[in-house]
Amino acid sequence: METAYDWITVFIFAGLVTKFLSESVKPEGSDDSIWQYLPPAIGCGLANWLGNDGWDLAAIFVIALTLGYALYVFGPFRRSPPKH
Template identity: 45%
Template sequence: METVWDWVTIICFGGLVVLMLQRSVEERTRDHLMEYLFPALGCAVANYLGNHYSDIGAAAVLVLVAVYVFKVLKFPPIGPNKMDGPDRP
């Protein structure tokens, strides 16, 4: 935990873990465990790039991870596909 990229990627990965755990206890699952593989690997790649090569490359990878979480994992839940809770028909 020496660089800024270590902290940024750990925070992003922690948020991803919390999202996965929150959704794993729902009655109806929205996504599969494998859908979390890409953003988790993206956090690792961004950390490596930021520590060894390019800050711009690391930032670009983190932007791709954020877009993936927004589009594929649908967080935050907005629009007609959002699940409102256990009372949903």
């Protein structure tokens, strides 16, 4: 862990893992699918790789997309399915 990209992406990934684990132990189940965690996990790896190779703007853009996706899908901006 040498660069800021290492720390930032590991921090985001740790948040994803924590969210996944907390959802998986709920007795009533979760609306989250395991596949929803794949795009931000790939985004963390891609952003880290880009940042460590000197593509700073691209890495920052991918980090922003990753956080935006995670907030939209898992966070307070999540749309709940209609109840019938």
